[in-house]
Amino acid sequence: MSTVEEQENYSNKNRRITWEGCSVLLDINDGDRLLFSRLTAGSIVKIGNKNYPLQPLIGCPFGSMFQVENGANGPCLSRVIPTAEASNAEDKKECDSKNESRDNRALIDNNTAQTLTGDDIEGMRREGASGNAIVEALIANSATFENKTSFSQEKYRLKKQKKYAPKVLLRRPFARSICDTYFKKYPARIGFLRVDTLSLLLSFANVTAHSDVLVVDMIGGILTGAVAERLGGTGYVCNTYRGDSPSSIEIVRIFNFGDEINKRIVRLPLADFCASSNGDSKDIELPQAASGVDNSTIESQAASGVENPTNQSDPVSMEETTMSSEDGKPTTETCALKVHKAAKPGEKASEDAIKSWKENGFSSLIIAAPEVDAWSIVKEVLPFLSFSAPFVIYHQYLQPLATCMHNLQVEKMAIGLQITEPWLREYQVLPSRTHPHMQMSACGGYVLSGTKIHNDNQPNKDFVLLVCYN
Amino acid sequence: MLPTDPTKKLSFKRNISDGDLVIVYEKHDNMKAVKVCEKSILENRFGVFKHADWIGKPYGCKVSSHKGGFVYLLAPTPELWTLVLSHRTQILYVADISFVVMYLELIPGCVVLESGTGSGSLTTSLARAIAPSGHVYTFDFHEQRAVAAREDFERTGLSSLVTVGVRDIQGEGFPKDLTGLADAVFLDLPQPWLAIGSAGEMLKPDGVLCSFSPCIEQVQRSSETLASKFTDIRTFEVLLRTYEVREGKMDHCQTEAGTPGSRPSKRKHRASEGSQWEQDNSGSSVVMARPSGEAKGHTGYLTFARLKCVA
Numbered sequence A: 001m002s003t004v005e006e007q008e009n010y011s012n013k014n015r016r017i018t019w020e021g022c023s024v025l026l027d028i029n030d031g032d033r034l035l036f037s038r039l040t041a042g043s044i045v046k047i048g049n050k051n052y053p054l055q056p057l058i059g060c061p062f063g064s065m066f067q068v069e070n071g072a073n074g075p076c077l078s079r080v081i082p083t084a085e086a087s088n089a090e091d092k093k094e095c096d097s098k099n100e101s102r103d104n105r106a107l108i109d110n111n112t113a114q115t116l117t118g119d120d121i122e123g124m125r126r127e128g129a130s131g132n133a134i135v136e137a138l139i140a141n142s143a144t145f146e147n148k149t150s151f152s153q154e155k156y157r158l159k160k161q162k163k164y165a166p167k168v169l170l171r172r173p174f175a176r177s178i179c180d181t182y183f184k185k186y187p188a189r190i191g192f193l194r195v196d197t198l199s200l201l202l203s204f205a206n207v208t209a210h211s212d213v214l215v216v217d218m219i220g221g222i223l224t225g226a227v228a229e230r231l232g233g234t235g236y237v238c239n240t241y242r243g244d245s246p247s248s249i250e251i252v253r254i255f256n257f258g259d260e261i262n263k264r265i266v267r268l269p270l271a272d273f274c275a276s277s278n279g280d281s282k283d284i285e286l287p288q289a290a291s292g293v294d295n296s297t298i299e300s301q302a303a304s305g306v307e308n309p310t311n312q313s314d315p316v317s318m319e320e321t322t323m324s325s326e327d328g329k330p331t332t333e334t335c336a337l338k339v340h341k342a343a344k345p346g347e348k349a350s351e352d353a354i355k356s357w358k359e360n361g362f363s364s365l366i367i368a369a370p371e372v373d374a375w376s377i378v379k380e381v382l383p384f385l386s387f388s389a390p391f392v393i394y395h396q397y398l399q400p401l402a403t404c405m406h407n408l409q410v411e412k413m414a415i416g417l418q419i420t421e422p423w424l425r426e427y428q429v430l431p432s433r434t435h436p437h438m439q440m441s442a443c444g445g446y447v448l449s450g451t452k453i454h455n456d457n458q459p460n461k462d463f464v465l466l467v468c469y470n
Numbered sequence B: 001m002l003p004t005d006p007t008k009k010l011s012f013k014r015n016i017s018d019g020d021l022v023i024v025y026e027k028h029d030n031m032k033a034v035k036v037c038e039k040s041i042l043e044n045r046f047g048v049f050k051h052a053d054w055i056g057k058p059y060g061c062k063v064s065s066h067k068g069g070f071v072y073l074l075a076p077t078p079e080l081w082t083l084v085l086s087h088r089t090q091i092l093y094v095a096d097i098s099f100v101v102m103y104l105e106l107i108p109g110c111v112v113l114e115s116g117t118g119s120g121s122l123t124t125s126l127a128r129a130i131a132p133s134g135h136v137y138t139f140d141f142h143e144q145r146a147v148a149a150r151e152d153f154e155r156t157g158l159s160s161l162v163t164v165g166v167r168d169i170q171g172e173g174f175p176k177d178l179t180g181l182a183d184a185v186f187l188d189l190p191q192p193w194l195a196i197g198s199a200g201e202m203l204k205p206d207g208v209l210c211s212f213s214p215c216i217e218q219v220q221r222s223s224e225t226l227a228s229k230f231t232d233i234r235t236f237e238v239l240l241r242t243y244e245v246r247e248g249k250m251d252h253c254q255t256e257a258g259t260p261g262s263r264p265s266k267r268k269h270r271a272s273e274g275s276q277w278e279q280d281n282s283g284s285s286v287v288m289a290r291p292s293g294e295a296k297g298h299t300g301y302l303t304f305a306r307l308k309c310v311a
Helices: A003-014 A086-094 A118-127 A131-140 A152-163 A175-187 A196-206 A222-231 A248-254 A272-277 A314-326 A332-339 A353-359 A374-384 A399-410 A461-464 B080-083 B093-104 B121-130 B143-155 B193-202 B216-226
Strands: A021-029 A035-038 A044-049 A050-051 A063-069 A074-080 A169-172 A212-218 A236-241 A265-269 A364-368 A390-395 A414-428 A448-453 B021-029 B030-035 B040-044 B047-050 B062-064 B070-074 B111-115 B137-139 B162-166 B182-187 B201-214 B230-249 B285-291 B299-307
Touching: A021 A044, A021 A175, A021 A248, A035 A152, A035 A175, A050 A074, A063 B080, A152 B111, A169 A399, A175 A196, A175 A222, A175 A248, A175 B093, A196 A414, A196 A448, A196 B047, A196 B080, A196 B093, A212 A222, A212 A353, A212 A374, A222 A236, A222 A248, A222 A364, A236 A272, A236 A353, A265 A272, A272 A353, A272 A374, A314 A448, A364 A374, A374 A390, A374 A399, A390 A399, A399 A414, A399 A448, A399 B230, A399 B285, B021 B040, B030 B040, B030 B080, B040 B230, B062 B162, B080 B121, B093 B121, B093 B201, B093 B230, B093 B299, B111 B121, B111 B193, B121 B137, B137 B143, B143 B162, B182 B193, B193 B201, B193 B216, B201 B216, B216 B230
Parallel strands: A212 A236, A212 A364, A236 A265, A364 A390, B111 B137, B111 B182, B137 B162, B182 B201
Antiparallel strands: A021 A035, A021 A169, A044 A050, A063 A074, A063 A169, A390 A448, A414 A448, A414 B230, B021 B030, B021 B070, B040 B047, B062 B070, B201 B299, B230 B285, B230 B299
């Protein structure tokens, strides 16, 4: 237990409070709307027809809840701090709903139940009534509310609350929440990779600190980011690609990585591996325009409020400085950070790193390339993997993986080959009303996993001579 | 098992040495963990293997017995370990394990508490996620089990990352000296609701808790208890379906025009029996996949919750 202090230092990096320039996930109305944003002085979020500055969110702990208010300078978000008593009250409500005798046999849908008109509500708003007050007024003026079952009373209240008193939850973007959000909103951008499938990839590939992970990430950078998150600034995640333009890894920007992690995210054209393994040819640096990162990910409405999105990395290095000064002795590295521009993820791998990978091989391989035939890519990159190292290939379709698995078996390149498909079901758990969710994702993709073996008949070098495409 | 020790990191140059823990792979469903010892032998249905023959060979190699039978020698990973460890209790498997690690948002440096330790299947993956600077504190009320788990972590080289305590977490809660230090807590207990209060005290604000329970009644009760201090309470079930892949010859249905895309059909007349199906080798071979016949239908429900940020 002597390491507790060390752990404390480390967990400072695992930040629990937002800072200016940090990337956040905003969960509006309990998952109804999810969006990524960057907290800057000028950024805003639009809820309903009003714009709310995000300034009040800076310096708040992740997990904080905000409600909308009409402040002196227009609409604003203000933090709701739940008290222990309020929580207990909620408990009571749950318990009361256990014995229910009311039902909806007398309910007639004739649109006369609500006596409050739109004009009335607008009037209340003008007088500065809070969202919660409007909800209470709506309930008080509903002729049918009292006769509803307590379940539907609760439903009614929630529905009105979402409309008149929206809540914003401040979330820390993690591989999990980023994958979840993309899967809900833009599944195609991450190759329909569901979060449980992503978690399987990381397990089967044995991703851990100090690993050198070779990835073929053609799904926007979610994979690269998730691997880098597990590496925590050690080892490398090396994204390789055919031709001369790397796939975009823009999603990596959402992860809030500091320099120490960004430096560990590198790219290397596949041709460079093959080229130098055949001789001593010097790498020709590609124009920087090929860098796989851009800033377009952040939802446009939020990005419109960001003054200068390309300077986002500066606050990150600022934060590093304050962090180290907490333990009293700023390191030389922090001083260097002040001078140099913050590290960008996805720079070209260094010569030293390439040399080391050629000598030692990578410790894991993960392929997520929906547009490339699984077998054609795996036979090209597998030679760079160490013997006994695990590899895993993701695809949203089964057939390419089946063919790939068959070929790997025939060529005796790997053992422990297995195709798996995860299945994920969420449950509603409520007193006397527990059941699976009515809707679920029916396919989270397929995973081919295996372990590379040392094959005497086909020494590793032979593989290296395979043709490289350009 | 983990590359935190650079000498143990996989590499083209790293060979098996005396004292290493290797996974002896016979088949995908038949593996065994063996500590390499120069004077030892391994005996199985393929014959007798001398450890001395293994030393100096690369990991992932095929080694032969005196009878010519062979096995592969692999470097251990938490996934392989889960398949070979001795079951002292029901264990968690890769689907649940992966999902738990992801949902607990574990990254290097995190502190995570676990109860019970059981056979240490999940513990190994927790350690992998928080290495090199985090820590797993795992508790089991069964003394022998705790001792056996400690020995296992010693064997797999994880003891610097894992502390095993003997403690009845349902009855006594987690030790007070861990209060407010945990990034995440994992509970696999028969009555998890008894430990939820203590788990809440251990967690940092916004920290994540997971409770694994096979029965829905346990989930029901835990969720009710969680409601007062936790938020984002969600329950999942995650399962894996595995596929069998095989290459087969598919006979083609012979029609006048031939099926679209098929090879030019041989001029053949099979008058007898009115059969329309080719019986020769002209059918093309295809690789096919189908779900394996049997699968785990249930492991347990995973309930996650985040500690509320209370002023």
